[in-house]
Amino acid sequence: MEVFFGHAHARLTRPVLALGNFDGVHLGHQRLFHVAAESARRDGGDPAVMTFEPHPAQVLAPERAPVLLTPLARKLELLAAHGIAATVVEPFDPAFAAISADAFVADVLVASLGVRDVVVGYDFTYGKKRLGTTETLARAGAELGFGVHVIPAVTVGDLTVSSTTVRALLTQGDAARAAELLGRAHDVDGAVVRGAGRGRAIGVPTANVAVAGGFLPRPGIYAGALTLLDDGATLPGAISLGQNPTFTPGAPVSLEIHVLDFDGDLYDRRVRVHFHAWIRPEERFDSVEALVAQMRHDLAVARRRMGA
Numbered sequence: 001m002e003v004f005f006g007h008a009h010a011r012l013t014r015p016v017l018a019l020g021n022f023d024g025v026h027l028g029h030q031r032l033f034h035v036a037a038e039s040a041r042r043d044g045g046d047p048a049v050m051t052f053e054p055h056p057a058q059v060l061a062p063e064r065a066p067v068l069l070t071p072l073a074r075k076l077e078l079l080a081a082h083g084i085a086a087t088v089v090e091p092f093d094p095a096f097a098a099i100s101a102d103a104f105v106a107d108v109l110v111a112s113l114g115v116r117d118v119v120v121g122y123d124f125t126y127g128k129k130r131l132g133t134t135e136t137l138a139r140a141g142a143e144l145g146f147g148v149h150v151i152p153a154v155t156v157g158d159l160t161v162s163s164t165t166v167r168a169l170l171t172q173g174d175a176a177r178a179a180e181l182l183g184r185a186h187d188v189d190g191a192v193v194r195g196a197g198r199g200r201a202i203g204v205p206t207a208n209v210a211v212a213g214g215f216l217p218r219p220g221i222y223a224g225a226l227t228l229l230d231d232g233a234t235l236p237g238a239i240s241l242g243q244n245p246t247f248t249p250g251a252p253v254s255l256e257i258h259v260l261d262f263d264g265d266l267y268d269r270r271v272r273v274h275f276h277a278w279i280r281p282e283e284r285f286d287s288v289e290a291l292v293a294q295m296r297h298d299l300a301v302a303r304r305r306m307g308a
Contacts, residue, residue: 001080003087007050007112010088014045016117017109018084019124021163022051024069025078026182028121028154028161033082035149036119045116046085051075052092059092069163069170071213074189088113101127105140117147124150156180173218175275185224185274188214190255192266198247199258202288204295206240206256207266209273216241219253221279221298223305226257227272235259238295238302239273242282246291249284258299260308277305 004010016039018032037047053072057065070078072089079087090096099108104127109115118137126132134150141148154161161181169178170186179185188211195208207226219242227234237259243251257273259266279301285291302308 001076001084001087003076003089005089006091007088007108010086010113012046012048012086012088012113014040014043014116015048015086015113016040016043016045016119017088017113017115018047018049018119019126020049020051020121021055022049022075022079023055023066023163024166024182025075025082026161026163026166027156028151030082030183031154032119032121032151033079033084035151036117037083039117039119039147039149040085043116047083048086048088049079049084050088050090050113051079053089054092056092056097059094059097066163066167067215068213069166069186069215071189074187074214098128101132101136102140103127104132105137106144110144110146115146117149119149119151122150122152167215170215170217170275173220173278173281175217175222175224176277178217179276185276186215186217187227187272187274188212188216188255189229189270189272192269192271194267195254195256196247199256202292202295204258204292204299205263206258207271209255209257209271211255216253216255217275218278218281219243220281222275223277223279223302224257225274225276225306226259227274228266229270229272234274235262236302236306236308237262238279238299239275240282245282245284246288258295260299260303260306279305 016036018036022029040047138148190209190211192207193210199206222239224239237257240256
């Protein structure tokens with residue numbers, strides 16, 4: 001996938017352009033990508049995306065800006081995995097935010113990018129003060145000669161798929177339901193660093209992961225997996241996210257994972273941790289023996305949940 005930073009630098013061929021922030025790259029976003037890919041395939045164009053960096057809320061209302069589910073690098077990786085040929089990462093700053101809705105369409109989408117079609121979600125807005133809507137976009141398309149596809153809300157069970165809903169589920173610890181909306185388990189990337197070595201001392205070694213951005217769910221114990229980013233291997237395990245209250249109450253939140261049936265050296269390797277399912281909240285134990293007994297139980301639950 002080609003990545004262009006700013007519309008002025010983009011070189012696209014008859015693009016069918018999906019527009020949005022696409023935080024999380026969830027099932028709703030994926031529906032847009034599918035429509036863009038199908039439309040481009042029919043008429044010989046490129047399925048492309050325009051996304052914004054930073055998230056507009058971080059510029060327009062920083063006090064209300066969400067913690068992103070997917071940092072830019074991970075988002076681009078996911079976009080490529082969903083068949084997008086090119087992505088325009090548009091720098092979002094006060095000057096860009098001041099562009100009127102009409103100018104965004106005429107100058108950016110038509111004159112600069114040469115869109116053939118655009119694909120947007122049902123709640124998409126654009127331009128200064130978010131005055132542009134799907135209705136104004138459809139009218140502009142009819143006037144300026146490009147097609148507009150508006151994708152309705154995607155639902156899973158009783159939930160409308162959105163980045164906000166995914167964040168809420170993860171905040172509750174409901175990683176399994178969040179995965180249903182994402183189409184994959186939520187994940188964060190980082191590097192394995194040296195910890196205190198307590199896990200190995202009590203017979204349950206863990207990889208301590210220094211997280212490099214991304215949304216951390218509710219502290220607790222999870223069934224999950226670890227992907228080694230240097231070779232792509234994915235290994236099942238049990239995740240501990242929290243303050244390790246038995247040993248270090250009040251410490252900063254840390255992320256550890258015990259990889260099932262693995263005894264290798266992971267230090268300094270870049271990894272991805274996948275949160276599949278909640279097991280229990282973190283808790284303080286009165287003895288190391290009680291902690292170890294609970295950890296053994298957690299590992300058995302994780303093994304069952306991960307089919308390992």
